[in-house]
Amino acid sequence: MLKKPEHVLVLGAGPAGLTAAIRLLEAGIQVTVLEKASKEGGQCGTTTFEGRHGTYRFDYGGHRFITHNAQLLKLVEELVGDDLLTSQRKSVIRFQDRTYDYPLAMGNILKTAPTSLLIGAVKDLALLPFGKPNDDNFATWITSRFGKALYKNFFEGYTAKLWGIDPVDLSADWAGQRISLLDLKDVAKRLLPIGNDTPRTYARSYRYPKHGFGAIFERMAQKVEALGGEIIFDAAVDGFDYAANKISAVKAGGSSYPADAVLSTLSLPYMVNMTGGESPLAFRGLRFFNMPLEMDNLSDCTWQYLSDPDIIATRLQEPKRRSPFMAPKGHTSAMLEIPCDPASGLWEMDNQLMFAQACGVLNKLGINSAAATGEYFSTYQRQAYPLMTVGYEKNRANAITHLNQFENLIQCGRQGTFRYIFTDTSMEMGQMAADALISEKDQCTTIYEHRSERTVIETESVA
Structure with a gap:
């Protein structure tokens, strides 16, 4: 690791990138954040839709803030304030016309x-x-x-x-x-309903902003700018200048940005391929189909797992279950999570055709699709989940070895470390990456394997 940098380029304005930017700025280091999208949040952002009956909000997936990190919780509570609600989660599994409790009972x-x-x-x-x-x-x-x-x-x-x-x-x-x-x-x-061995299950209670999960990162972006940092949107990284063991500049949006150090949340294989290497690591994409409904409530479930293989979606979510402010009063909405890859038939399907498919899913689940207002739209995540095929560990290790040659580069976050992790872990990685630059200590291995234990807070038990 090089000496403590004066200026750090942070690539990506998602949870890990923004958390790192705040930590660096508080340590007196200048920060420029490059973000390819037109707003912050990455996969944790929230989309606003103005419908005939009012404003609807949809996240990019089923997010909720849960952490055992008191410092991280304090940061989020301070930023979101009274707009941070405490919500309760209820989930079920739908399979072959039957509904099972989740966790199992x-x-x-x-x-x-x-x-x-x-x-x-x-x-x-x-x-x-x-x-x-x-x-x-x-x-x-x-x-x-x-x-x-x-x-x-x-x-x-x-x-x-x-x-x-x-x-x-x-x-x-x-x-x-x-x-x-x-x-x-x-x-x-x-x-067995005997004994005192009460299994620990997923977290039923969680924190959630009243106007969508993306509000956390909107407030974080505001804090970055208040501390003197700069966020440049619509700046997709498309190249690097590098020699031997150092990245000297990052190319994005038609400009070149000199780099003392680079803190990247861009995907591990993308960074390898953009710095002269090759990586076969890949991701699974998600299409979110969002639609308002003329009914007060869809169900009492935050989400429903759709296990039947012939149903195109894996989960049905009702944003209103997280916060009543996600839909106009007296109305609700549905979001179908549809796993598919860019350029596939499901990814490219016309929204009108997808609406017909979505109505078929609702009807199959016993929900009257006639309640749909006829308004709908899709959002997409090209890199929703790291695709952990058999043997991926070797490819991941090779990618890490390639990037470790650059002494002024640190990777963090879900895509950046090719790990299926939740939001709080991504944010912790961002803090760790910033601390490594501040302290001039090589923490790359620790960051890559942070929270790699075999159990996850959300799914501690299926029973």
């Missing part, structure tokens, strides 16, 4: 699941192998712990739809980071 399973599934799960419980489970890929990770019946019903189709690949080609890391129960025997033990 014994009574609900016995009442809801078909007899064939229960019999299959019991048989699998008796047949599960002893010893070390098979972690060759996602499919073997699940079947060696939960059995074939649960895998076929709840995991196989949904996972293939979400990622666009066969689950046997998906790394077991995805399961290890998202499902914390050890095996079906553990599930059975936890589901």
Whole structure:
């Protein structure tokens, strides 16, 4: 790492980039933030839609602020103030015309699941192998712990739809980071309504700004500018000047910006490819189809997981469940999360055709699509999820090794470290990256692996 820089170029005005910018500015370091979009927030932004009945707000996905970091919580509370609400989350799983509680509950399973599934799960419980489970890929990770019946019903189709690949080609890391129960025997033990072993589940309570998740980052951007930093929008990074072990300038929006140091949240493979290397790492995209509804409430669920493979979406969300200010009084809205990749049929589908598909999904779920106002629009995220295929670890390590040659470059954030992480972890990475520049200490390895434990706050247990 070079000596403490006087000026840092921050690439990306999302959670990690803005958090880093604030930390650097408070340490007296000049900061310029380059952002390719026309506003801040990245994947955590909020879109405003002016409909016939008033203003609707839609996030880029299902965001909520949860953290165990008191310092980070204090920052967000100070920035958002009284506009930071405390909300309650309720989720369900919709599968084959049945609705399951999420997390799973014994009574609900016995009442809801078909007899064939229960019999299959019991048989699998008796047949599960002893010893070390098979972690060759996602499919073997699940079947060696939960059995074939649960895998076929709840995991196989949904996972293939979400990622666009066969689950046997998906790394077991995805399961290890998202499902914390050890095996079906553990599930059975936890589901029994006896004893004092109360499983820790996902966080039901969370903080959320009254006008959408993006408000956090709008306030952060204002703080960056108040501290003397500069944010340049519509400035997509399209090149670097570099030699040996240093990046000397960043090219963006037709201009060149000299660099003492570069703190980047741009995707790991993009940075490799733009600095003379090659990386096959890829991402899974999401299309969000947003539509107002002439009804007071869609349901009492924040979101519904849509496990049927023939339904194009993986989740149905109702923004109003997070904040009543996300839709006009007496109205609500729906957002369908549709996993697809740029240039694919679902990505390119005309909005009018997609509206017909969306109405079909609502009807299948028992929601009267006649409540739709006929207004709709799509938003997109090209790099929503890092695609963790079997063997991705080697490609990720190679990418990190390539970028580590530049002593004045630090990567952080979800795309920047190729990690499926939540907002608070991205923000912590931004703070860590800024601290590394301030202290002149090489913290790259620590940042890349920050919060890499096998359990995630939101999904501590599925039982």
